[in-house]
Amino acid sequence: MASICFYFQVHQPLRLRHYTVFDKNTHYFDDYKNSSICRKVANKCYLPSNRLLLDIIRRFEGRFRIAYSITGVLLEQLHSFSPEVMSTFDALAETGCVEFLAETYYHSLSFLYSRDEFIEQVNKHSETIEYLFGQKPRVFRNTELIYNNDLAALVESMGKFEAIISEGANHILGTRSPNFVYRPKYCEKLKLLLKNYSLSDDIAFRFSNRNWPEWPLTSEKFARWISDVNGNGNVVNLFMDYETFGEHQWEDTGIFDFMRHLPEQILRHPDNDFKTPSEIVQTYEPVDTVDVPHLISWADTERDLSAWLGNAMQSNAIHELYRLEKKIKKTSDEKIISDWRKLQVSDHFYYMCTKYFADGDVHKYFNPYDSPYDSYINFMNVLNNLQSRCAKPALLNTKSLTKNALTGENYLTEQATESICQP
Amino acid sequence: MDRIKVFMLGWEFPPFISGGLGTACYGLTKAMDRLGIQVTFVLPKMVDSKYSTHVNLLTPDSRTPTSTVKFREFKNVVFHTINSPLQPYSTAEVYQRRIEENLRQKYTSHTGTTSEYSGSLDYNSDMYTEVHRYAEVAVELAEHEHYDLVHAHDWMTYPAGIAVSAIKDRPLIVHVHSTEFDRSGEHVNQMIYDIEREGMERADKVIAVSHYTRNIIISRYGISGEKVEVVYNGVERNGNDNWILAETGIEKDEKIVLFLGRITMQKGPEYFLHAAKKVLDVVDNVKFVMAGSGDLIHRAIEMAAELGIGQKVLFTGFLRGEDVRKIYKMADIYVMPSVSEPFGIAPLEALDNDVPVIISKQSGVSEVLMHALKVDFWDVNEIANKIVAVLKYPPLGMTLRNHGNFEVRKLRWKDSAQRCAQIYGETLMQLEKCIS
Numbered sequence: 001m002a003s004i005c006f007y008f009q010v011h012q013p014l015r016l017r018h019y020t021v022f023d024k025n026t027h028y029f030d031d032y033k034n035s036s037i038c039r040k041v042a043n044k045c046y047l048p049s050n051r052l053l054l055d056i057i058r059r060f061e062g063r064f065r066i067a068y069s070i071t072g073v074l075l076e077q078l079h080s081f082s083p084e085v086m087s088t089f090d091a092l093a094e095t096g097c098v099e100f101l102a103e104t105y106y107h108s109l110s111f112l113y114s115r116d117e118f119i120e121q122v123n124k125h126s127e128t129i130e131y132l133f134g135q136k137p138r139v140f141r142n143t144e145l146i147y148n149n150d151l152a153a154l155v156e157s158m159g160k161f162e163a164i165i166s167e168g169a170n171h172i173l174g175t176r177s178p179n180f181v182y183r184p185k186y187c188e189k190l191k192l193l194l195k196n197y198s199l200s201d202d203i204a205f206r207f208s209n210r211n212w213p214e215w216p217l218t219s220e221k222f223a224r225w226i227s228d229v230n231g232n233g234n235v236v237n238l239f240m241d242y243e244t245f246g247e248h249q250w251e252d253t254g255i256f257d258f259m260r261h262l263p264e265q266i267l268r269h270p271d272n273d274f275k276t277p278s279e280i281v282q283t284y285e286p287v288d289t290v291d292v293p294h295l296i297s298w299a300d301t302e303r304d305l306s307a308w309l310g311n312a313m314q315s316n317a318i319h320e321l322y323r324l325e326k327k328i329k330k331t332s333d334e335k336i337i338s339d340w341r342k343l344q345v346s347d348h349f350y351y352m353c354t355k356y357f358a359d360g361d362v363h364k365y366f367n368p369y370d371s372p373y374d375s376y377i378n379f380m381n382v383l384n385n386l387q388s389r390c391a392k393p394a395l396l397n398t399k400s401l402t403k404n405a406l407t408g409e410n411y412l413t414e415q416a417t418e419s420i421c422q423p
Numbered sequence: 424m425d426r427i428k429v430f431m432l433g434w435e436f437p438p439f440i441s442g443g444l445g446t447a448c449y450g451l452t453k454a455m456d457r458l459g460i461q462v463t464f465v466l467p468k469m470v471d472s473k474y475s476t477h478v479n480l481l482t483p484d485s486r487t488p489t490s491t492v493k494f495r496e497f498k499n500v501v502f503h504t505i506n507s508p509l510q511p512y513s514t515a516e517v518y519q520r521r522i523e524e525n526l527r528q529k530y531t532s533h534t535g536t537t538s539e540y541s542g543s544l545d546y547n548s549d550m551y552t553e554v555h556r557y558a559e560v561a562v563e564l565a566e567h568e569h570y571d572l573v574h575a576h577d578w579m580t581y582p583a584g585i586a587v588s589a590i591k592d593r594p595l596i597v598h599v600h601s602t603e604f605d606r607s608g609e610h611v612n613q614m615i616y617d618i619e620r621e622g623m624e625r626a627d628k629v630i631a632v633s634h635y636t637r638n639i640i641i642s643r644y645g646i647s648g649e650k651v652e653v654v655y656n657g658v659e660r661n662g663n664d665n666w667i668l669a670e671t672g673i674e675k676d677e678k679i680v681l682f683l684g685r686i687t688m689q690k691g692p693e694y695f696l697h698a699a700k701k702v703l704d705v706v707d708n709v710k711f712v713m714a715g716s717g718d719l720i721h722r723a724i725e726m727a728a729e730l731g732i733g734q735k736v737l738f739t740g741f742l743r744g745e746d747v748r749k750i751y752k753m754a755d756i757y758v759m760p761s762v763s764e765p766f767g768i769a770p771l772e773a774l775d776n777d778v779p780v781i782i783s784k785q786s787g788v789s790e791v792l793m794h795a796l797k798v799d800f801w802d803v804n805e806i807a808n809k810i811v812a813v814l815k816y817p818p819l820g821m822t823l824r825n826h827g828n829f830e831v832r833k834l835r836w837k838d839s840a841q842r843c844a845q846i847y848g849e850t851l852m853q854l855e856k857c858i859s
Contacts, residue, residue, distance in 0.1 A: 021807075312822050313822050
């Protein structure tokens with residue numbers, strides 16, 4: 001039996017506007033750029049992909065099942081700039097064949113710097129997903145699949161998740177296969193789903209690479225590789241950025257046709273099926289425990305955190321940001337707290353990465369700045385302004401109630417959520 | 424093929440000359456020497472006590488217009504100097520002043536023996552005439568030389584290059600270190616432009632120091648892109664880097680922002696000062712050092728005063744040798760706001776001395792440096808923003824220094840010389856094809 005588990009990461013960063021040390025304006029984000037990119041990606045990827053998958057789901061009457069993890073910062077942007085995407089996600093949710101995963105609302109690295117903030121963001125995200133799509137997320141994925149034993153333990157202690165997702169990196173699995181369910185070390189109930197990076201990357205990265213010996217990748221061929229797992233695995237976790245469809249791999253590469261035909265090819269083999277992460281963990285028991293003392297991620301060949309925290313600028317920027325946490329929260333100023341959280345989006349630190357810079361690598365494509373230095377300067381200037389705002393008393397005290405931009409509901413920050421942390 | 428013999432029309436080496444041209448001639452020739460390329464290096468040299476540099480060079484009252492010198496560090500290069508007051512980056516007016524001053528000096532120091540210098544008096548004190556006279560002397564020199572091709576550096580040597588290549592029918596390569604548009608903006612001197620253009624047109628190959636310059640050569644001089652090659656400059660590593668600040672004898676409680684270069688329109692001194700003004704609005708413990716001389720120095724001093732930042736801007740005059748290294752050791756950031764910079768070796772030297780740099784995007788060096796902060800020269804707000812950032816956020820300077828210092832090591836004169844040798848080979852091969 002081989003169950004295919006698709007999970008798509010859906011995220012767009014919030015790009016900052018050019019902000020010099022002389023700026024005083026407290027509006028930090030480049031609305032024009034963010035809205036135009038959001039609309040562009042919506043047209044190239046989100047809308048056609050959502051329609052295609054919706055179509056497949058209806059065609060296979062429940063046998064094709066998928067999962068999404070959509071960040072809060074993207075949901076807010078879609079809400080403002082591309083509401084039609086929201087309605088297609090809603091239609092997908094209605095089918096009952098789509099699961100929505102939990103993550104940090106701000107696609108942040110908060111787990112590494114503030115457990116309180118991390119928990120608040122996860123809760124905020126879960127509430128938003130429940131409000132929008134009518135389901136409580138039961139599987140957690142951390143930003144960029146960053147993971148270690150401590151994270152698993154923390155997520156288990158939150159008491160509302162059945163599983164956690166991470167990268168099936170060679171150095172944590174050794175000779176073991178990612179095609180089974182595992183248990184994180186020090187956890188009793190939580191299960192661990194690991195990405196089959198080889199098969200995932202065949203679609204996400206290699207699909208259109210003409211130098212790849214397997215090019216062109218057809219759905220028949222891919223289904224054959226999946227069927228090969230039968231007998232030495234239960235599950236094939238295909239985790240990838242949703243932007244793979246139409247944005248990273250353009251439509252003319254044939255990526256949509258590939259997806260259109262993949263389900264029938266896979267289901268042609270009677271032992272295969274599609275399952276969502278929750279269904280996987282309900283069906284399969286862990287075969288072993290996996291010990292991950294050091295942090296891993298799904299990024300680059302290193303599978304580490306060096307893309308976000310690899311140089312002095314990155315580490316300085318993020319430390320300065322989280323150093324402000326108490327000050328920020330003390331203001332109880334909704335706008336200040338929200339701005340601070342939007343600065344936590346991990347992409348801000350990714351732009352400061354110098355390790356690919358010289359090679360003019362693909363990473364440039366995703367970078368709105370000419371250089372990592374420009375991005376650091378911009379970020380620090382914004383942070384500086386934000387810090388100066390903390391000194392002034394807030395004009396309107398919102399009594400530590402913060403409005404959720406999407407649900408329109410007030411939710412509790414700081415004091416209230418702290419009590420949630422204590423079981 | 425036998426070893427290539429090059430007749431090179433170049434310029435005097437630093438520290439006796441300011442600016443990148445002498446530095447480039449030195450770095451390139453030295454690297455060619457190491458590669459075993461045989462070079463006859465011809466350069467103009469002013470004959471007077473004030474400007475004479477190499478003691479063994481000439482007797483001041485020598486009547487011969489040329490002289491041969493040998494430097495110990497060069498094995499394959501023979502140097503010939505031609506008595507001439509030509510200096511790179513001169514304008515006709517500066518040239519005129521220099522000639523007059525020089526003549527005055529000679530009269531005073533040789534009272535009664537002026538007859539010996541009657542030759543000097545016959546000089547038409549006009550730079551263009553001198554450029555052509557220089558060409559004539561170069562031709563005389565070349566008649567006794569054997570060479571495969573001619574390589575001329577910047578416009579003053581182009582007429583000589585054309586003539587020397589013509590007498591033996593050898594190919595000509597002109598090396599463009601700067602153009603009249605870089606030096607004068609839109610107010611080009613037509614005579615200089617014509618000489619530059621003729622040199623480029625007559626040349627078999629044009630070497631540009633950057634793509635930035637290559638574009639100017641193609642768009643402003645109408646030269647076909649096929650014959651314009653880019654060879655980037657390198658940087659001399661200074662080797663022993665055991666300096667510590669204490670040795671400079673300067674207590675450093677203030678940050679230092681450095682401008683180092685000729686204070687001329689091309690280098691954008693006014694943008695530096697306007698940015699300084701903006702920086703001082705938000706940062707206090709900082710001083711701005713302008714190291715260099717040039718025709719805008721008085722204007723720059725006035726401007727600093729007008730902006731009300733006179734007490735924060737220091738003018739050091741022209742620095743050389745150890746003083747340059749000292750000032751680099753003191754600097755926290757180097758700024759090159761050039762209006763139009765064909766290459767720009769100075770930022771590489773700054774990085775080599777562990778000083779992070781802000782460079783204008785209107786420069787050749789911005790094509791080769793990734794680990795530098797880049798600005799449009801006119802955007803003083805952004806220049807100031809970046810200066811403040813370096814002063815205010817230490818990890819920025821740290822990262823720029825670490826990566827930048829590593830990056831400059833990859834820019835070696837050896838590679839530039841090799842690239843030139845390759846171009847020589849291609850040019851000679853083309854020539855042979857044409858003949859056969």
